[in-house]
Amino acid sequence: MSRLNTNIIIAGVGGQGVVTAGTIISDAASNAGLKVVMSEIHGLAQRGGSVTVDVRIGNVESPMVPKGEADLILGFEEIETVRSLERGNRDTFVIMNLERLPPVSLGIRRREYPDEQEMERKTAGIANVHRIDANRIGREAGNSKASGTAIIGAALSLGRLPFALSDVETALRNQFSGKVLEVNLLALSKGFESIPGKEPTPANR
Amino acid sequence: MNRMDRILNGLPGDVMFLLGNEAIARGAIEAGVGFATTYPGTPSSEVGDTLSKVARKGGFYFEFSVNEKVATEMAYAAAISGVRSFVFMKHVGMNVAADAIMSMSYAGVRGGMVIMTADDPSMFSSQNEQDNRHYAELAHLPMLEPSNPQEAKDFVIRAFEISEKFRMPVILRTTTRVSHQRTQVKLGSRSVRVVDAKFDPAKGDFVTLPSSSMGFKSELIEKMELARQYCEKTDLNRTETHGSGKYGFITSGEAYNCLTDAIRKHSIDASVYKIGMTSPLPEEEIASFLSLHESVFVVEELDPYLESGVRRIAQMHSSTARIYGKIDGIFPASFEYSPEVVASSLSGIINIEVGNESPPVSVADLPKRPPVLCPGCPHRATYYAVRRAARMSGLSDVIYSSDIGCYSLGTYEPFEMADVLLEMGSSIGVGSGLSKVTGRHVIAFIGDSTFYHAGIPPLINAVRNGSRMTVVIMDNDITAMTGQQTNPGVPYDGMGQPVKPVSMEAIVRAVGIDNVVVADPYDLKSFLPTVMKALKSEGVSVVIARRECAILRDREMQRKGERVVYAVDSGKCGLCMNCVENFSCPAISIQEGKIAISPDLCDGCGVCAEPIVCPFRAIAAGE
Ligand code: SF4
Numbered sequence: 001m002s003r004l005n006t007n008i009i010i011a012g013v014g015g016q017g018v019v020t021a022g023t024i025i026s027d028a029a030s031n032a033g034l035k036v037v038m039s040e041i042h043g044l045a046q047r048g049g050s051v052t053v054d055v056r057i058g059n060v061e062s063p064m065v066p067k068g069e070a071d072l073i074l075g076f077e078e079i080e081t082v083r084s085l086e087r088g089n090r091d092t093f094v095i096m097n098l099e100r101l102p103p104v105s106l107g108i109r110r111r112e113y114p115d116e117q118e119m120e121r122k123t124a125g126i127a128n129v130h131r132i133d134a135n136r137i138g139r140e141a142g143n144s145k146a147s148g149t150a151i152i153g154a155a156l157s158l159g160r161l162p163f164a165l166s167d168v169e170t171a172l173r174n175q176f177s178g179k180v181l182e183v184n185l186l187a188l189s190k191g192f193e194s195i196p197g198k199e200p201t202p203a204n205r
Numbered sequence: 206m207n208r209m210d211r212i213l214n215g216l217p218g219d220v221m222f223l224l225g226n227e228a229i230a231r232g233a234i235e236a237g238v239g240f241a242t243t244y245p246g247t248p249s250s251e252v253g254d255t256l257s258k259v260a261r262k263g264g265f266y267f268e269f270s271v272n273e274k275v276a277t278e279m280a281y282a283a284a285i286s287g288v289r290s291f292v293f294m295k296h297v298g299m300n301v302a303a304d305a306i307m308s309m310s311y312a313g314v315r316g317g318m319v320i321m322t323a324d325d326p327s328m329f330s331s332q333n334e335q336d337n338r339h340y341a342e343l344a345h346l347p348m349l350e351p352s353n354p355q356e357a358k359d360f361v362i363r364a365f366e367i368s369e370k371f372r373m374p375v376i377l378r379t380t381t382r383v384s385h386q387r388t389q390v391k392l393g394s395r396s397v398r399v400v401d402a403k404f405d406p407a408k409g410d411f412v413t414l415p416s417s418s419m420g421f422k423s424e425l426i427e428k429m430e431l432a433r434q435y436c437e438k439t440d441l442n443r444t445e446t447h448g449s450g451k452y453g454f455i456t457s458g459e460a461y462n463c464l465t466d467a468i469r470k471h472s473i474d475a476s477v478y479k480i481g482m483t484s485p486l487p488e489e490e491i492a493s494f495l496s497l498h499e500s501v502f503v504v505e506e507l508d509p510y511l512e513s514g515v516r517r518i519a520q521m522h523s524s525t526a527r528i529y530g531k532i533d534g535i536f537p538a539s540f541e542y543s544p545e546v547v548a549s550s551l552s553g554i555i556n557i558e559v560g561n562e563s564p565p566v567s568v569a570d571l572p573k574r575p576p577v578l579c580p581g582c583p584h585r586a587t588y589y590a591v592r593r594a595a596r597m598s599g600l601s602d603v604i605y606s607s608d609i610g611c612y613s614l615g616t617y618e619p620f621e622m623a624d625v626l627l628e629m630g631s632s633i634g635v636g637s638g639l640s641k642v643t644g645r646h647v648i649a650f651i652g653d654s655t656f657y658h659a660g661i662p663p664l665i666n667a668v669r670n671g672s673r674m675t676v677v678i679m680d681n682d683i684t685a686m687t688g689q690q691t692n693p694g695v696p697y698d699g700m701g702q703p704v705k706p707v708s709m710e711a712i713v714r715a716v717g718i719d720n721v722v723v724a725d726p727y728d729l730k731s732f733l734p735t736v737m738k739a740l741k742s743e744g745v746s747v748v749i750a751r752r753e754c755a756i757l758r759d760r761e762m763q764r765k766g767e768r769v770v771y772a773v774d775s776g777k778c779g780l781c782m783n784c785v786e787n788f789s790c791p792a793i794s795i796q797e798g799k800i801a802i803s804p805d806l807c808d809g810c811g812v813c814a815e816p817i818v819c820p821f822r823a824i825a826a827g828e
C-alpha cells in the first residue's frame with residue numbers, strides 16, 4: 001500500500017489491554033484528522049487466549065493488515081509478538097514488551113518458556129526490534145496496567161505513528177479520568193523516553 | 206458525557222469512533238426503535254450490550270430472551286402492534302429463529318421489524334460459517350448488507366423504512382469484520398416516535414392456517430416484486446469507477462472492502478457495482494451492468510449467493526459477458542476474504558503482480574496458545590473432578606457430550622472431554638441418543654444459559670424415553686462466553702432491573718428427575734463424591750455445578766477491595782507436575798525447574814491448593 005497508510009498490528013494475550021490500546025491509537029489518529037479502521041479478533045476465550053488487533057490509518061477499507069505489510073507491530077507478550085511477525089516484513093518496526101506469559105500448552109508438556117537467546121534468534125530476521133519492559137514503566141508510573149500506554153509512547157518516539165503525542169494525550173483523556181488518567185499520561189511520557197537514542201523530536205513532541 | 210450516553214444522546218453530525226455493533230445500536234436508536242430483543246452470540250453480542258445499558262434512559266424496551274426463536278416472536282409481537290422492533294442474533298441463532306421467521310414473512314408486519322444476523326466467515330467463534338443470505342431467499346424477505354460501521358448504522362434506519370413500506374420484516378446481514386470493525390461514524394438525528402402499541406387485526410390477519418396462508422403467499426410474491434422495483438432505484442446500491450473501468454465487479458459487504466483495497470493497490474481498471482440491498486436482487490440493474498462489460502467478477506465471501514443470481518440474470522437476458530466467481534473455481538468457496546485473497550484470485554485472469562514473499566520469521570515451532578478457561582474458572586474444577594470421578598467409578602468407556610459456551614474449551618487439553626459437540630442443547634439431545642444406541646454411560650455438559658435456551662426439551666425426551674446419562678449443568682450464574690449477559694437464572698433482567706430468577710433445579714425435578722444435586726466445584730473434596738454418586742444412577746441424573754463465573758467474582762472482590770493470591774512452597778512441592786499437567790490453570794507454570802504461580806494472573810480461587818490437585822499440600826494462600 002502507499003506510504004501514506006500506516007498498518008499496525010497489536011498482539012498479546014486476552015486480559016492485557018490489547019483492545020484498549022487499539023482504541024487509544026485509533027482515537028489519537030482520529031484526533032489528528034485521519035481515517036482509521038480497526039479490527040479485533042478475540043477467539044473463544046474471555047482471557048488468556050491470543051488476541052490481535054489490526055489498526056489501519058489512511059485511505060483503506062478493509063480492516064485487516066495484509067500479510068507482509070505491517071509497518072509497526074506492538075507486542076505485549078513475547079511469544080505473541082513473534083507470532084505476529086509472520087505478518088510483517090524485514091523493515092517492520094517492532095516493539096516487544098518483555099512480558100512472558102507461559103501458555104498452558106507448555107506446562108502440559110512439562111516444558112518451560114523459551115529462553116531469551118531462543119526468543120532473540122526468532123526475531124533475528126527483523127532489523128528494528130526494540131525490547132522494552134513496559135510493565136516496569138507502567139509500575140513506575142503508578143500501575144503495571146498502564147504498560148499498553150507505555151508501549152504507545154515508545155512507538156511514538158520511533159516516529160512510526162502518524163500523529164503527535166498531544167493526540168494520544170487527548171485520546172487518554174477521552175478514555176480515562178482521575179488517578180488512572182494521571183498514571184497513563186505519565187506512562188505515555190516515560191514510554192516515549194524509554195528507547196535509548198530516541199530522544200523526542202520537536203516534530204512528534 | 207460517557208460513551209454510552211453519547212451513543213444514546215450524541216447530536217447529529219457528531220463523529221464517534223464506534224464498533225460496528227455499537228453503530229448498529231445507535232442506528233436502532235436513531236430509527237426510534239421501541240422494542241429490542243436478542244439472545245447473545247458472537248459476533249452480534251455488543252449490540253445487546255449497548256442497548257441493554259441505554260434502554261431505560263432511551264425509553265424503549267430491551268430484553269435478553271431465552272433463545273433466538275422467542276426473541277424473534279417477542280419482536281414480531283411488537284411489530285404487529287405497530288411498534289418498531291429489532292431482533293438480532295448470530296448466524297446460527299437464526300436457525301433457531303427460522304421456524305418463526307418463515308411464517309412471519311407470510312403474515313407480515315405493521316410497524317417496522319428488522320432481523321439482524323451476524324455471520325462469522327472463518328468461524329472465529331462459531332461451529333460453522335453458514336451463509337445466512339440464503340434465509341432472505343428462503344423466507345422471501347428483503348435484505349441489506351452493510352460494509353462498514355457507518356453503513357451499518359445507516360442501513361438499520363433504511364431497513365426500518367423498507368420494512369414499513371412493504372409491511373414485511375427486513376434482514377440486516379453483517380459479518381464479523383463489519384460487526385467487529387471500529388471506525389469513525391457520523392451520527393444522524395434521532396427520530397422522535399411516540400407510538401402506542403395497538404393490536405387490532407382484521408380477522409385472520411396474523412393467522413397462518415392454510416386458508417389464509419394461500420393468500421399470504423401470493424401477497425408475499427407481489428410484495429417482493431415491488432421490493433425489487435424499489436431495489437432497482439435505491440441508492441443503497443452504487444457504482445464506483447477506478448481508472449478506465451474496464452473490468453466489471455459485483456460485490457457486497459466486507460468483500461467490497463477487500464476488493465477496493467486490492468483495486469487501489471494494483472491500480473486495476475475497475476467498475477464496481479456495490480450492492481447494499483442484496484434481496485431481492487436488482488435484476489435490471491445487474492443486466493445493464495453486464496451489458497457494459499466483457500468480463501464481470503462476482504466478489505463475495507462464503508456461498509455464491511450473488512453469483513448464482515447474476516448467472517441466472519445473465520441467462521435470462523442473453524448476456525454475453527464472461528462471468529467469473531466461485532462456481533467456476535476462480536475465488537475460494539470458504540473462509541473470509543482479504544485484499545490478498547482477492548488479488549491472488551484475480552491474478553489468474555487480470556495481469557497483476559502479486560508478491561509472494563515468504564514471511565521474515567518462521568513461527569511454526571512457537572508454543573501454541575489455544576484458548577483456555579480463565580484462572581479461577583469453576584469449569585476447570587468441574588472438568589477435573591468429573592474426569593477423576595469417572596475413572597474412580599470404573600467407567601472406562603464413558604462418552605462425553607458437550608455444548609456451546611466457555612466450557613466448550615474443555616474440548617482442548619488437558620481435559621479433552623468432548624467426544625461430540627454440535628449446537629445449543631445438543632449435549633443432552635445427542636448425548637441421550639448415544640446412551641440409547643450404544644448402551645454406554647454418557648456424561649453431558651451444558652451451561653446455565655444453554656440449558657434454558659435449548660436444554661429442557663431434550664432433557665424431557667431423555668427422561669421420557671429412558672436414557673442412562675448424567676447431565677452436569679455448569680451453572681456459573683451468567684452467560685459468560687459472549688461477555689457476561691443476564692439469563693433466566695440471574696436475578697436481574699436485560700435492563701438491569703431486579704427480577705425473580707427461574708429455578709433450574711425446580712425445572713429438573715418437574716421433568717421427573719429425582720436424582721438431582723447442587724454442588725460447588727470449588728469444594729473439590731465434596732464435589733467429587735457427589736459426582737461419583739450421580740454416576741451410579743440408572744436413569745437420568747443431574748449434577749448442578751454451581752459457582753459464579755470468575756469474572757463476576759473478580760468484579761465483586763474488586764468492589765470489596767479484597768484480593769487473595771496463592772503461592773507455591775517449593776520446599777514442600779514434590780514436582781509431581783500434576784497441577785500444570787492435569788489441572789492447568791494459566792496462572793501456574795514451570796519456571797527454572799520449579800512450579801510458580803503468577804501473582805498477576807492468580808484469581809485466588811484456591812482450587813489448586815486442594816490435595817486432590819496438589820497431593821504435597823505445597824500450595825497455600827500467600828500474603
Ligand atoms: S468467562 Fe467465566 S465461565 Fe468463561 S472461562 Fe472465564 S471464568 Fe470461566
Ligand code: SF4
Nearest residue numbers: 790807808810811813
Ligand atoms: S488459586 Fe490456583 S487455581 Fe485458583 S487461580 Fe490461583 S493459581 Fe489458579
